[in-house]
Amino acid sequence: MATNKKTANIPDEIKEKLASLDTALAQIETVFQPLLRTSQSELYEKLDAMDKAKLELAGVYTINSLFWTYLNICGVNPKEHGVKQELDRIKSYMDRAKNIQDLAKAPKIDKAASKRFVKSALWKAAQKQASEADKQGETTPSTDKTEAPSTSKADTDDSKNTEPPSKKRRKR
16 A cells, blocks of 8 residues: 555656556567577578678667666756667668668669660661661662762862872962
């Protein structure tokens, strides 16, 4: 009955909050029991490097979050405490780990396949262009050798002169 006298002065609203906190802490303990029962070496031998990093980050974040809660309960502003910087640092590491994991899952370019696609597309485009030209009764510009190059009067005048262009004289 001594405990009832101690809790008699505490408002019901705070009692409910304390009971809720106690329940949450009990749940945290049950969640971490499997991790606490097995040795660290047993855990690590089953995990790859990324999962090890995630496990370490989750553990450190949990401990710092619980300390944040403890500071709040004690009436200390955790935003002005060093735990704030520690939590920010851990969050940045979590973001880096997530980015690394996302990069590993990102699609990769298959250079050989893309080369085949481009080669095939170019071949099909050339064939299509040739078939369209054949339908119109024309030849493609790359295969058209019957058309004579256009010559201007200046070209024909210069063609009579057999001297190289550097030695040609201007007429005045």
